[in-house]
Every structure is written in structure tokens, then in C-alpha cells.
Amino acid sequence: MYKIIQLIVFTYILQLLPVPVQAKITLSVLFTNNMVLQQKDNVPVWGSTSSGKDIRITTSWNNKVYTVKPGPDGKWKTTVSTPSYGGPYSMTFDDGEVLKLNNILIGEVWICSGQSNMEMPLAGWGKINNYKEEIAAASYPEIHLLQIQKNTSTTPLSEIKADGDGWQECTPSTISGFSSVAYFFAKNLFEAKHIPVGVIHTSWGGTIAEAWTSGAALKKMPEFLGEVERMENDKDFEKKETEKYNQEIAARNRTLDEKDPGLKTTSWASQAVDVSSWQTMSLPTLWEQAGLPDFDGMVWFRKKIMLPETWKGKSLTLNLGPIDDMDVTWFNGTVVGMTDGWERKRTYTIPGNLVKTGENIIAVRVLDGSGGGGIYGEPQKMFLQSNTGEKLELAGPWAYKVALTKEQLPAMPVQRVTGPNRPTVLYNAMIYPLIPYAIKGAIWYQGESNADRAYQYRELFPLMISDWRKNWGRGNFPFYFVQLANFMKPDQQPAESAWAELREAQKMTLSLPNTGMATAIDIGDENDIHPKNKQEVGRRLALIALANLYGENVAWSGPVYKSHKTEGNKIRLSFSHTDKGLRAKGSDTLKGFAIAGSDHKFYWATAAISGNEVVVSSPQVTDPVAVRYAWGNNPQANLCNAAGLPAPPFRTDDWQGITYGKK
Known part of the structure; x- marks a missing residue:
């Protein structure tokens, strides 16, 4: 009876207390x-x-x-x-x-x-x-x-x-x-x-x-009007195209596996494969900086590690950091993870039944379609960790072998209605x-x-x-x-x-x-x-x-092209933002200028600073009509002002309404 009275009193007190409200x-x-x-x-x-x-x-x-x-x-x-x-x-x-x-x-x-x-x-x-x-x-x-x-x-x-x-x-x-x-x-x-x-x-x-x-702005441009209206009005089309794209990606992945020499006969992920002919790369790094310049395609990486008896049969965590672009990762010949995305970190769980005492093999197949490629993060982000927190660092030398060049890769399906490269979706x-x-x-x-x-x-x-x-x-x-x-x-x-x-x-x-x-x-x-x-x-x-x-x-701002005039076999260029005079940065001579005559053929030119102007000429062009500066993907370009700010690339032909390139 006493306990019942206590409970009643306690309940009454609770009712009097303020109730916390979010x-x-x-x-x-x-x-x-x-x-x-x-x-x-x-x-x-x-x-x-x-x-x-x-x-x-x-x-x-x-x-x-x-x-x-x-x-x-x-x-x-x-x-x-x-x-x-x-x-x-x-x-x-x-x-x-x-x-x-x-x-x-x-x-x-x-x-x-x-x-x-x-x-x-x-x-x-x-x-x-x-x-x-x-x-x-x-x-x-x-x-x-x-x-x-x-x-x-x-x-x-x-x-x-x-x-x-x-x-x-x-x-x-x-x-x-x-x-x-x-x-x-x-x-x-x-x-x-x-x-x-x-x-x-x-x-x-x-x-x-x-x-x-x-979308409202893009409708003003005829080349985007149809796609914007379709996105606004045809949701079923988007669903069907997404399903189609996913099917095409799956088919491409199957073709990749069929073409990959690392998956034929003896898998390059297995302990049995002979890697004596493979080269060595110190990871992490972009492979363009470590022996594969200008390379796009598929590369396999392997590393042999030695594990203690205390790790045997225990699940582990594998951290590889980011990989550009796509990876498939094996541990002792079994796939433990795969990820697509150059900016995404790779963290995979290794099941305990794969973990042995002594020699173990990590293999990573990396696929890169453009730009930099490889396992490229920070050294401290590459490690194998036990469930007790012990770490085995993985940065350092890895064996590697090229499997497929970019030309040997199957074409990448076009993302018609998914992903960020569609009108309006990021806005x-x-x-x-x-x-x-x-x-x-x-x-x-x-x-x-x-x-x-x-x-x-x-x-x-x-x-x-x-x-x-x-x-x-x-x-x-x-x-x-x-x-x-x-x-x-x-x-x-x-x-x-x-x-x-x-x-x-x-x-x-x-x-x-x-x-x-x-x-x-x-x-x-x-x-x-x-x-x-x-x-x-x-x-x-x-x-x-x-x-x-x-x-x-x-x-x-660096020197900005303003106008030009022809003086015999030369063209004189004038600029704004000269800021106490023009300079040739890092050199005694200006670089990056080209000149053309009426045949529209451009030749590298001699360019000389004259006050706040530049005079351009070439012995191969006697009747010049146009000058281009820093016109290229990766041009030589050293025209700047006294503040060291570079001149933006330009061409006089386009600014005159005469375009020699393709529109």
C-alpha cells in the first residue's frame, strides 16, 4: 500500500514539472x-x-x-x-x-x-x-x-x-x-x-x-528550348531514359571485364599470379606524375602485406583514399568493394574469413577516362586497420601493370537525363x-x-x-x-x-x-x-x-588589347591596363605572338615593346592583316605589365569581325 501511495505522489509531481518542448x-x-x-x-x-x-x-x-x-x-x-x-x-x-x-x-x-x-x-x-x-x-x-x-x-x-x-x-x-x-x-x-x-x-x-x-533563361536559346520543355513536361521519358542508361552502364562493365587481361586465366588479383615483370609505383600519386604521362585507361595495382597471427580471421577496414575515376578492389582474390567517382574516398570492410596470417594480397583495378588518374590522396589515408585500432600503413611502393589503353576501352554511354550535366539541374x-x-x-x-x-x-x-x-x-x-x-x-x-x-x-x-x-x-x-x-x-x-x-x-588586370594599326610589314598593337609599362615576364623577349597575311596563314612573329605598345612582324609575312597572341591550348605567353599581371589572349581578326577559325 505504501508503494502505491509513493507512485501516486510521484506521478502528481511529474505533472507539475515543466514539459520540455522542442x-x-x-x-x-x-x-x-x-x-x-x-x-x-x-x-x-x-x-x-x-x-x-x-x-x-x-x-x-x-x-x-x-x-x-x-x-x-x-x-x-x-x-x-x-x-x-x-x-x-x-x-x-x-x-x-x-x-x-x-x-x-x-x-x-x-x-x-x-x-x-x-x-x-x-x-x-x-x-x-x-x-x-x-x-x-x-x-x-x-x-x-x-x-x-x-x-x-x-x-x-x-x-x-x-x-x-x-x-x-x-x-x-x-x-x-x-x-x-x-x-x-x-x-x-x-x-x-x-x-x-x-x-x-x-x-x-x-x-x-x-x-x-x-530553365526560363535557357528557353531563350533555341538549342536548349526542346530539352528544357521535355524536362518540365515528360517525366516518363526521364524514367525510361534513366533505366536505359543503367542498362548500358551494366553492359559496358561486362565488356570491360571481358576485355580485361587481368581477369583472364590467372586473375591478377590472386596470389598465384607472377608479378615479377610488373613495374613499381610509389602511392599515393597521380600516375601521370609517376611513369604514365598522358595515360588514360585501366591499370592494376598490387601490394603484398604481412599480417600477424592476432589479425587472422578478424574483419579489417581498408582505406585507400580517393581514386580517379573508378576502382574494383580485391583482398586475397575476392572483391571487397568498388566505387565510381574521382572525389570519393574508398573505405572497404575485409571479411574475417579472407584474412590470413602472413602473406596477403591487395589488388586494385583503376579505370580513368580523362585527366589525372590513379590512387592519389594523402599517404596517411592509405592503411589497413584491425578491429582493435592497430594500423598497417599502405603508402609506398605498389606493383602496377597497364591492362587497357583508352582506345581499347568500350565507349562510355551518354548520360541523357541523369547526372549534373543537364540544363537547369544545378541551378x-x-x-x-x-x-x-x-x-x-x-x-x-x-x-x-x-x-x-x-x-x-x-x-x-x-x-x-x-x-x-x-x-x-x-x-x-x-x-x-x-x-x-x-x-x-x-x-x-x-x-x-x-x-x-x-x-x-x-x-x-x-x-x-x-x-x-x-x-x-x-x-x-x-x-x-x-x-x-x-x-x-x-x-x-x-x-x-x-x-x-x-x-x-x-x-x-594585365594589359588588355585595345586596337591595332598596320605599318608596312608590321602591326602595332595598343593596350589598356599597361600600369607603368609593358614587360616580357621571365625573358628578354616577348613570346606567343603570331601574324598572318591575306592568305590567313599564321606564323610565329617577332614582337617588341615600344612604350605602351607592341610591334609585331615576321619575315614570312610582308603584308600583314592580323595578329594573335597566346592563341592555343597551352601557349607561350609572357606579356605583362609592371604589376606582373598577364595579358589576356586575343586575336585581332575576330575583333575585326573576320573569323578565320570555324564557328
Whole structure:
């Protein structure tokens, strides 16, 4: 009886205690602790509530209270005013339950987007120069980072996906996987102005510009109209095409296995195979840098490891880091994992029944279709680990053998309606949900994936910029972009170039107001589409902002071709942005100029600096009509100004309305 009375009393007391209730307010992932809000602005803020009550928003920088009524669906949106830069501050959202955000900075917010050269992180698959030192020094509590997750959608989404808990402070632990270009742009801005900077990184390697453009805008271009309308109206077609593509991929994988010499007779993954004739490569590394220059195709790697008696029969974890592009991995002749995606880390579980005392064999078949290839991450990320935490390091020498060249590989099926390379799908999922978050401007590094359609890019790229500006509703906000760097083998003689035409299309986009272009024609890499010197790329983008947006008296562009005139057998070129005179960077003579007569045949030319002009000639051309500079995939290019900034490539024939190349 006594116990029953105790229970009744206890139950009564519980009823008197306050019941914990979760906050009813839900905010966009754009609004988290550590966020950066645009200074001196009316900043949109939005979210939803399940309470049905008014939302009271209090901002600590001015102790002002804003009240907003949610709609019938619980969604709400308002604006809050921000002062000049500063912080940290806080914001509270109250609908009966209080949600508080801390460590908010007010400063400048930039969108950073594009393809892999924007995506390339400080460490990992795209290690920048001196990446360890740069990461160790990356302690900037007034630079905050927001990493948007990759996503696609055929229709505009209302919510964005972001990594982790949203905004993060820039520290050595948060910066290593973040965009190098975005970081160095922000770092240079902050060190020059000491204004907090927020960078929102939303990019995807290998993607086309039309994927980042809205359907409404793309309908203005006849070549995209049909596909956009089909995506909007024919969902069954998308489902059928996806199934067809998956079937084609499965058929290709079967053909790969049939062609692979490593899977015939004695498998190259087995312990019985003779590897005495195989070569050795120290991993991790891209194989182009370790004995297989300019190689695309299939390569097998093998490593013999010795395991102790205590590991026998125990499951293990195999970490290989990232592999470019696709791998199949065996342990003692049995497949333990396979992954497709150059940026994805490989972590596989080894079943205990495969683990033996003494000699064990790890074999990895790597398939790469373009660009860099191989097992390329960080040495400390390659290891075998026991269930007790003991590690066996795997970095170092591995045996390798080429199985198939690119020419021997079966053709890759075309992704018709899946993946990121479709009109509008990245805009819908990775740009549209950011709108109308208050931003200062955008930086952009893309174009490689549109290089075979440069004349189309003349219309598409400015269309995309205008589309973003229109939809954001913030006027002609600053939009700064990177011109493609030099890449591939240099031409022995002047030649037509798709990459040169794409650079030209980028340069022509400067006709839009409030745009700027960072030239990278001098800091590329013949063997790597992802050049390492992202520090200079970020610096050059920041120079554009400092000069044009913040009024700093700094040089921000290399010499830009302005006009020319013919003087007998020579052509004289004039330039803007000469900044205290022209220079031949790293040499006594100018390089990269070619000249042509009325036969339209270009010859390498002699070029001499004359004040702020350049005089170009060739003994092979007596009646010149056109000059080209740095016109090629990977041209010699050393014309710069006193600030060391390079001249963008150009051709006088196209600017005159006479195009000798193919349109």
C-alpha cells in the first residue's frame, strides 16, 4: 500500500514539472551559428514554424525586435537591417520557444561557383602548392565557410543541402576540404580590408554552364528550348531514359571485364599470379606524375602485406583514399568493394574469413577516362586497420601493370537525363534555394566543359550571369570569373584552338556591367587540368574586387588589347591596363605572338615593346592583316605589365569581325 501511495505522489509531481518542448521554428540551412550576414543591408530571413504563432526576431547588434506572421502553411519570411561590418552577434527567434544563433558576423558574403577548378580543395585530390603550410596557417575567425552539398533537380527546390551543421569558422580543421580559390579570394579580401567575409561554395567538377542556368533563361536559346520543355513536361521519358542508361552502364562493365587481361586465366588479383615483370609505383600519386604521362585507361595495382597471427580471421577496414575515376578492389582474390567517382574516398570492410596470417594480397583495378588518374590522396589515408585500432600503413611502393589503353576501352554511354550535366539541374538544386540570401557578389571558375562549344558560350555565359542577377533581385551585383588556364601540349606551330576560343568568349563577357576577369594563362599546367597555384588565382580575383568594388588603388588586370594599326610589314598593337609599362615576364623577349597575311596563314612573329605598345612582324609575312597572341591550348605567353599581371589572349581578326577559325 505504501508503494502505491509513493507512485501516486510521484506521478502528481511529474505533472507539475515543466514539459520540455522542442523549438517549433525551422530555419533554412543558410541560417545557422557562425553565419555571415551582408553589411548595411536589409537581409532576407526565412523559415517555418509549426506553432502557428507570430515569430519575434531579436538582433543583438541593435536590440531591435521584428515580428512576422507565418502563412497558413507555417512558412514565414521577413528582412532585418544590418549595420556596418562587425561582430560576433546573436539572433533569437521566438514563437513561444526560443531558438538562438550565436557567433554571427556582419560583413561581405560571396557566392563561389563553377566546376572542378573552383571545387579543388586545399588538400585531397587537388593538393595546392604548399598545402600543408597553407592549411596550418588558415586560422581566420573572421572568415566563415558554408559548403553546399552536390545535388540535382529538374525543378527548382526550396531547400538547400549543406555539409555539417552549416556555417563554420575558417580553421585548419575546416579548410582542408574547402575550395582553394574561394579561400584565397576571401583571405586576400580580409587581409586588405579587415571586413568579415562569408563564402558560400557551391560547385561541381566537370559540369557545363547550362546546368547552372534557369530553365526560363535557357528557353531563350533555341538549342536548349526542346530539352528544357521535355524536362518540365515528360517525366516518363526521364524514367525510361534513366533505366536505359543503367542498362548500358551494366553492359559496358561486362565488356570491360571481358576485355580485361587481368581477369583472364590467372586473375591478377590472386596470389598465384607472377608479378615479377610488373613495374613499381610509389602511392599515393597521380600516375601521370609517376611513369604514365598522358595515360588514360585501366591499370592494376598490387601490394603484398604481412599480417600477424592476432589479425587472422578478424574483419579489417581498408582505406585507400580517393581514386580517379573508378576502382574494383580485391583482398586475397575476392572483391571487397568498388566505387565510381574521382572525389570519393574508398573505405572497404575485409571479411574475417579472407584474412590470413602472413602473406596477403591487395589488388586494385583503376579505370580513368580523362585527366589525372590513379590512387592519389594523402599517404596517411592509405592503411589497413584491425578491429582493435592497430594500423598497417599502405603508402609506398605498389606493383602496377597497364591492362587497357583508352582506345581499347568500350565507349562510355551518354548520360541523357541523369547526372549534373543537364540544363537547369544545378541551378534548380544548388543556386535557386540560395536566393534571396543577401550577397555582395559572386566568383566563378568554369568553362573547361564548354570548351568545344565556345561560340555558343558567347551567348550562354552572359545569359547565365544576367539570369542570376535578375532572379536574385540585387541589381548588377559584382560577378568576377577566371579565364581558362593553359593546359595540354604546346603547339609547335600556330593552330586553331577550342580552348583559345572559349577564353575569347569569356573575355567578351566583360561587356556586361560590373564583371571582371582574372587571367590565368601563365599559371596552368601542361599535364594537369587542375593547376596547383590557386593562391594566385584567388589573389587576382581579389584584386578585381579591391580595385573596382572597394576603390583601392591597385593594379587588377594585365594589359588588355585595345586596337591595332598596320605599318608596312608590321602591326602595332595598343593596350589598356599597361600600369607603368609593358614587360616580357621571365625573358628578354616577348613570346606567343603570331601574324598572318591575306592568305590567313599564321606564323610565329617577332614582337617588341615600344612604350605602351607592341610591334609585331615576321619575315614570312610582308603584308600583314592580323595578329594573335597566346592563341592555343597551352601557349607561350609572357606579356605583362609592371604589376606582373598577364595579358589576356586575343586575336585581332575576330575583333575585326573576320573569323578565320570555324564557328
